[in-house]
Amino acid sequence: MHLSFTTLLDLLGTFAFAISGIRLASGKQMDWFGAYIIGLVTAIGGGTLRDLLLDVTPFWMLDAKYFLTTGVALVATLLFKDKLFKWGSTLFLFDTIGLGLFTIVGIIKSVDAGLPVWVCIVMGTITGSVGGVVRDVLLNEVPLIFRKDIYALACVAGGGVYFLCRYFNVPSGITEIVGATAVIVFRLIAVKYHLHLPQLQPINKHT
Amino acid sequence: MHLSFTTLLDLLGTFAFAISGIRLASGKQMDWFGAYIIGLVTAIGGGTLRDLLLDVTPFWMLDAKYFLTTGVALVATLLFKDKLFKWGSTLFLFDTIGLGLFTIVGIIKSVDAGLPVWVCIVMGTITGSVGGVVRDVLLNEVPLIFRKDIYALACVAGGGVYFLCRYFNVPSGITEIVGATAVIVFRLIAVKYHLHLPQLQPINKHT
Amino acid sequence: MHLSFTTLLDLLGTFAFAISGIRLASGKQMDWFGAYIIGLVTAIGGGTLRDLLLDVTPFWMLDAKYFLTTGVALVATLLFKDKLFKWGSTLFLFDTIGLGLFTIVGIIKSVDAGLPVWVCIVMGTITGSVGGVVRDVLLNEVPLIFRKDIYALACVAGGGVYFLCRYFNVPSGITEIVGATAVIVFRLIAVKYHLHLPQLQPINKHT
Numbered sequence: 358m359h360l361s362f363t364t365l366l367d368l369l370g371t372f373a374f375a376i377s378g379i380r381l382a383s384g385k386q387m388d389w390f391g392a393y394i395i396g397l398v399t400a401i402g403g404g405t406l407r408d409l410l411l412d413v414t415p416f417w418m419l420d421a422k423y424f425l426t427t428g429v430a431l432v433a434t435l436l437f438k439d440k441l442f443k444w445g446s447t448l449f450l451f452d453t454i455g456l457g458l459f460t461i462v463g464i465i466k467s468v469d470a471g472l473p474v475w476v477c478i479v480m481g482t483i484t485g486s487v488g489g490v491v492r493d494v495l496l497n498e499v500p501l502i503f504r505k506d507i508y509a510l511a512c513v514a515g516g517g518v519y520f521l522c523r524y525f526n527v528p529s530g531i532t533e534i535v536g537a538t539a540v541i542v543f544r545l546i547a548v549k550y551h552l553h554l555p556q557l558q559p560i561n562k563h564t
Numbered sequence: 565m566h567l568s569f570t571t572l573l574d575l576l577g578t579f580a581f582a583i584s585g586i587r588l589a590s591g592k593q594m595d596w597f598g599a600y601i602i603g604l605v606t607a608i609g610g611g612t613l614r615d616l617l618l619d620v621t622p623f624w625m626l627d628a629k630y631f632l633t634t635g636v637a638l639v640a641t642l643l644f645k646d647k648l649f650k651w652g653s654t655l656f657l658f659d660t661i662g663l664g665l666f667t668i669v670g671i672i673k674s675v676d677a678g679l680p681v682w683v684c685i686v687m688g689t690i691t692g693s694v695g696g697v698v699r700d701v702l703l704n705e706v707p708l709i710f711r712k713d714i715y716a717l718a719c720v721a722g723g724g725v726y727f728l729c730r731y732f733n734v735p736s737g738i739t740e741i742v743g744a745t746a747v748i749v750f751r752l753i754a755v756k757y758h759l760h761l762p763q764l765q766p767i768n769k770h771t
Numbered sequence: 772m773h774l775s776f777t778t779l780l781d782l783l784g785t786f787a788f789a790i791s792g793i794r795l796a797s798g799k800q801m802d803w804f805g806a807y808i809i810g811l812v813t814a815i816g817g818g819t820l821r822d823l824l825l826d827v828t829p830f831w832m833l834d835a836k837y838f839l840t841t842g843v844a845l846v847a848t849l850l851f852k853d854k855l856f857k858w859g860s861t862l863f864l865f866d867t868i869g870l871g872l873f874t875i876v877g878i879i880k881s882v883d884a885g886l887p888v889w890v891c892i893v894m895g896t897i898t899g900s901v902g903g904v905v906r907d908v909l910l911n912e913v914p915l916i917f918r919k920d921i922y923a924l925a926c927v928a929g930g931g932v933y934f935l936c937r938y939f940n941v942p943s944g945i946t947e948i949v950g951a952t953a954v955i956v957f958r959l960i961a962v963k964y965h966l967h968l969p970q971l972q973p974i975n976k977h978t
Contacts, residue, residue, distance in 0.1 A: 382764060384766030385706060386763055387763065388760060389764060391709065392710075409617070410829055418683050421682055475838070476832050479838075490909070497706045503796070503809065503909070553802060555802060556801065557801055586971070589971060590972060594971055595917075597924055598917030602917065616824075621826070642971075645972070702904070704912065
């Protein structure tokens with residue numbers, strides 16, 4: 358029951374990340390296949406880098422559901438693109454849920470690998486954020502997360518909450534839910550109240 | 565005899581991919597070394613990502629011939645650049661032969677690693693396509709394969725033909741030749757008849 | 772004593788690479804966190820790719836000092852940014868020292884892994900150069916090293932000096948210092964006398 362709930366959220370997260378890639382790809386004169394690849398890379402890029410760094414088999418090689426879910430996302434985009442605008446806030450919620458879940462999945466995998474806390478939090482952040490970075494690089498844009506929003510920082514903060522729960526011996530199932538929820542809540546609050554870090558001002562360059 | 569034929573095609577493919585990188589680098593105010601690196605990355609990028617995902621030693625670390633062939637490609641470009649335009653269609657053929665061969669090499673490596681069919685086809689496609697993607701990212705352009713031509717799709721289709729042959733117990737040498745030929749023929753037909761997938765139309769963006 | 776000297780240079784190199792990333796990030800409308808990530812990627816990108824290729828645990832997962840040093844670099848930038856321009860030539864020297872040290876670190880790691888000489892030199896060059904390439908790709912610019920300066924080539928030449936010393940049985944500590952110094956001297960000479968390779972002239976393109 359717990360497993361199927363996690364699987365459902367995992368697929369929702371994959372779907373939402375894939376949609377975000379496909380939407381950004383649209384209007385860039387890409388064909389369907391190119392848009393599929395961009396959606397796929399957005400959904401699996403972070404977890405792939407994490408697994409390469411952890412030296413384990415990339416997760417998507419063990420289960421076709423991530424490729425299939427991205428295919429469903431492409432078909433949904435083609436069929437319902439006029440309604441996607443209305444879905445906007447729903448998709449933002451999915452994307453944020455995906456971010457929370459992917460972050461915790463990355464942390465759990467790293468804890469299992471026996472890594473120190475700070476490396477686990479880095480791995481969680483990589484799992485949640487890197488797909489969007491690769492998407493933006495392939496679309497030839499400066500990655501969004503460097504310029505706007507609390508995004509990666511929500512992963513870091515949520516990771517902190519996760520390990521705080523562990524420190525106080527909260528049962529692991531609850532720790533996972535609380536950690537993922539923390540990521541989601543931090544991001545929602547940051548967006549709602551337009552919280553963001555200060556920009557770095559231009560510096561005279563020598564080179 | 566079979567081995568040396570494969571080696572010849574492998575080096576021709578490397579040469580053609582390297583030339584395609586060096587040609588795209590020219591006119592971007594790069595020096596010779598920069599052009600060499602772009603050519604090298606085009607030729608070995610796909611196989612390197614494949615080997616990282618399969619967790620085996622990257623192929624070019626075991627044999628200097630890929631670095632040397634790229635060097636020959638650079639010298640050839642410097643010496644004969646006026647004639648390169650005339651070589652155009654020959655080079656396109658080499659590039660397509662390289663695509664076919666690299667795809668099958670990627671599939672064989674993955675079959676040997678005991679991976680399921682669909683993962684093998686993905687690995688073949690990565691082997692054939694990713695070098696060109698890294699080349700375009702380094703040259704600060706939206707990767708060509710997302711915008712134009714049947715390229716990665718020819719790898720997928722050729723991979724399907726390869727496994728169809730295996731399913732019917734065709735001897736492995738013939739299966740490999742038929743698979744590589746299929747990639748090549750699919751690409752040539754697509755280019756000759758201007759076949760391409762529909763473009764994804766712009767979608768109103770919420771974010 | 773030797774160890775702590777190496778550690779000091781390692782941290783100086785990390786600091787200088789991080790500063791170079793943060794300086795390039797400034798004025799690109801990035802927030803502090805984005806600038807931190809760009810600095811971090813500049814400092815650890817090359818060694819991370821090297822460790823993935825060598826199939827060993829990425830060095831920064833074993834010691835938090837690289838993340839901490841990058842944090843110090845960000846704070847220093849925020850506090851002293853008006854003075855950074857004056858630091859210019861000092862930072863260039865740090866950056867070049869970092870290049871020399873990182874190159875030799877990469878070579879030593881590869882020699883320990885039992886790789887042939889030319890692969891070791893490639894790994895040294897990757898360790899020294901790739902961080903700056905990833906930085907430029909993330910900032911949406913054609914990587915500087917493809918366009919200007921003797922940079923990667925200084926790594927290759929310094930690597931050659933390193934193995935020349937080994938060939939003549941120079942003690943390993945001295946070999947390392949001589950190799951790193953060679954990289955540094957090659958780069959300083961190249962910059963001082965404006966030495967650079969010829970640019971590759973535009974070629975008519977067929978595709």
